[in-house]
Amino acid sequence: MSPVPGATPARSAAALAEAVRTGATSAVDVVDEALAAIAGDNQEVHAFVTVLAEDARQRAAEVDRQVAAGRDPGPLAGVPVAVKDNLCTRGVPTTCGSRILEGWCPPYDATVVDRLARAGAVVVGKANMDEFAMGSSTETSAFGPTRNPWDTTRVPGGSSGGSAAAVAAGFVPLALGSDTGGSIRQPAALCGVVGLKPTYGSVSRYGLIAFASSLDQVGPFAASVADAALLFDVIGGHDPLDSTSLDRLTPRLASVLGDGIDGLTVGVLTEHLDGVAPDVARRVHEAAEACAAAGATVEEVSIPEVRFGLSAYYLIAPAEASSNLARYDGVRFGLRVGADDVVAMNTATRTAGFGAEVKRRIMLGTYALSAGYVDAYYNQALRVRTLIADAFAAAYRRVDLLLGPTSPTTAFALGSKLEDPLAMYLSDVCTIPSNLAGHPAISVPFGTGADGLPVGVQLMAPALGENTLLRAAAVLEAAAPAGAPAGAPAAGSPGSTPGGDGVEPTAGLP
Amino acid sequence: MNAVEGEPAGRITRAEVAHVAMLARLHLEDDELERFTEQLAVILDHAADVAALDLSGVPPMAHALSIANVLRADDPRPGLDRDEVLAQAPDVEDHRFRVPRILGEAP
Numbered sequence: 144m145s146p147v148p149g150a151t152p153a154r155s156a157a158a159l160a161e162a163v164r165t166g167a168t169s170a171v172d173v174v175d176e177a178l179a180a181i182a183g184d185n186q187e188v189h190a191f192v193t194v195l196a197e198d199a200r201q202r203a204a205e206v207d208r209q210v211a212a213g214r215d216p217g218p219l220a221g222v223p224v225a226v227k228d229n230l231c232t233r234g235v236p237t238t239c240g241s242r243i244l245e246g247w248c249p250p251y252d253a254t255v256v257d258r259l260a261r262a263g264a265v266v267v268g269k270a271n272m273d274e275f276a277m278g279s280s281t282e283t284s285a286f287g288p289t290r291n292p293w294d295t296t297r298v299p300g301g302s303s304g305g306s307a308a309a310v311a312a313g314f315v316p317l318a319l320g321s322d323t324g325g326s327i328r329q330p331a332a333l334c335g336v337v338g339l340k341p342t343y344g345s346v347s348r349y350g351l352i353a354f355a356s357s358l359d360q361v362g363p364f365a366a367s368v369a370d371a372a373l374l375f376d377v378i379g380g381h382d383p384l385d386s387t388s389l390d391r392l393t394p395r396l397a398s399v400l401g402d403g404i405d406g407l408t409v410g411v412l413t414e415h416l417d418g419v420a421p422d423v424a425r426r427v428h429e430a431a432e433a434c435a436a437a438g439a440t441v442e443e444v445s446i447p448e449v450r451f452g453l454s455a456y457y458l459i460a461p462a463e464a465s466s467n468l469a470r471y472d473g474v475r476f477g478l479r480v481g482a483d484d485v486v487a488m489n490t491a492t493r494t495a496g497f498g499a500e501v502k503r504r505i506m507l508g509t510y511a512l513s514a515g516y517v518d519a520y521y522n523q524a525l526r527v528r529t530l531i532a533d534a535f536a537a538a539y540r541r542v543d544l545l546l547g548p549t550s551p552t553t554a555f556a557l558g559s560k561l562e563d564p565l566a567m568y569l570s571d572v573c574t575i576p577s578n579l580a581g582h583p584a585i586s587v588p589f590g591t592g593a594d595g596l597p598v599g600v601q602l603m604a605p606a607l608g609e610n611t612l613l614r615a616a617a618v619l620e621a622a623a624p625a626g627a628p629a630g631a632p633a634a635g636s637p638g639s640t641p642g643g644d645g646v647e648p649t650a651g652l653p
Numbered sequence: 654m655n656a657v658e659g660e661p662a663g664r665i666t667r668a669e670v671a672h673v674a675m676l677a678r679l680h681l682e683d684d685e686l687e688r689f690t691e692q693l694a695v696i697l698d699h700a701a702d703v704a705a706l707d708l709s710g711v712p713p714m715a716h717a718l719s720i721a722n723v724l725r726a727d728d729p730r731p732g733l734d735r736d737e738v739l740a741q742a743p744d745v746e747d748h749r750f751r752v753p754r755i756l757g758e759a760p
Contacts, residue, residue, distance in 0.1 A: 247741055248741060249741075250733045250734060250737040250738050250741065251733060343717045343718060344717075344718050344720075357715060357716045357717065383725060386720075386723040387716075387718060387720070387723075389718070389720075450702075451702060451703050451706070453699070454699055454700040454702055454703040455703055457696060457699070457700065458700055458703070465677060472678070473743060474742075474743070474750050474752055475738075475741075475742055475750055476741045476742060476743075477741075477743075478743070479743030479744065481753070482753060483753060483754070484753050484754050484755065485752050485753050485754065485755045486678070487753075488752070488753050489678045490678045490679065490680050491680070493677075493678050493679055494679055494680040497679070502674075502677075502679055502681075502689070503689060503692060503693065505677045505679065506670060506673045506674060506677055506679070506689060506693060507693055507696060507697075509673045509676050509677045510665065510669070510670075510673045510693070510697075513673065513676070519704050520697075520700065520703075520704060522713055523703055523704055523706065523708060524700075524703055525713030525714055525715055526706075526708040526711040526712070526713050526714075527703050527706065527708070528713070528714040529711050529712055529713065529714040530708070530711060532714060532717070564692050564695070564696060565695050565696055565699055568696070579717075580717060581716075581717020581718065582717075606717070
């Protein structure tokens, strides 16, 4: 079965919003089209855990009434959006991919959800994710895995795999995800879409269910760099409800996209090419050539400290998670499994409500914070974080941007890493350093691998460097090799074999 | 943790995993205990590179931002709707969260 039969490339969010704002298209038609696409193929892809058909139609009708009354609904007028299921939506189930929150309806909206509504966007559903965002394949979701629209035997990446797949399958032009160690960028790469992890503090986390609070950041998925910029411009900016929100003006990215990178210096991060699949590494070198052709100076940069990022991350993030997830105790919300006393009730609830990966990380974090080990593990990891941040700072005195792969491989087979946690964690090796430093980074589709599946290249910038990041991303998007994904698989999308019938493997690759 | 206090070099044991599970309010069956002990040991072995570094002169970094003690004006504002919040609770009595007994005596 083909996940996206005869899919045509979706219209850009910018074009859709413009058509709705001018009355050329109705928001109801746009939303109905998205809902029809979801009804056709979501069962196969499983990008959504909740589809909000009636809510979305009502909301779209409201947008159309605003247009008819001569009011501007906003820059995302009528645009269907998928929202990762760890972002609170008032009165709408928000599960975080976990049985422990099954059926829970938050009593408030996340700030980013509120900003979407104010911009005229229409949330059409909640996107599947690894349980509590812990995973790199969307297979740890308690509600079943999401499948990669390019090849449904492969994972979409994770943890925001539902958001990435929803855009790649052409269900929606835009989606929101969250990125703690690569959870936006890695699935964006594996699904052939654009994914931006903004600077820590530049997008409000009010209403984002916490995983690792010093690392979590909300960001956009889109089929194009321009649409990602448009969505970032809507969701970014200070929020008094988030005490880690930066109180300063954020750049308006949409206006700088055409500025190019002539005169900038791009460093190719050599450590991130070690152990990377040869076809992925080749695309990184081609991306570097594209930067040079656009007038940038390209040089190799070595930051040996990033080699310690994975170990530091898998101590810091579980430590913070073990604390954040203590709130799931069966008292105030979500699942309760009854027992005679409160400790037995807490234990029975958590044992039944959490899946294996979440339990593993809670125990790892509890251990890393426990007496006798906190200095050797947690505090040591925080010192490594300083090393990495300082090393990045030194590199950014010489270069404006860093370039490398987003993921060491293209999309891997469902089930292939589920029983080997360390192998799964290694999928995040290139994305983690930016989270530890709090820096922005973006994954841009750049051709396909030897298997015909999408490759993403990653651009990294210093804090608040989104402006430069997006200029370079636009250059790479324009220079992406033939056969590169344009957001949605071509008509007659790939079947169960790697490099299936809809995607042409690029000539000349091994 | 008493068994190996101050000796983080040793591999994590079944007894330690059982203790950590108890602290985290998780119950593990024997086969789960076996599997988690092995998996956590593999992950911690990978972290040995970090544990072995001499970082005595490097300050820890808990957070990417330098902001601290963010305050707002002490103005009254509406909170969440009480009934809406309580409607999501597993058990409620007289506008309060109801839980099983906490102390040893019979209810």
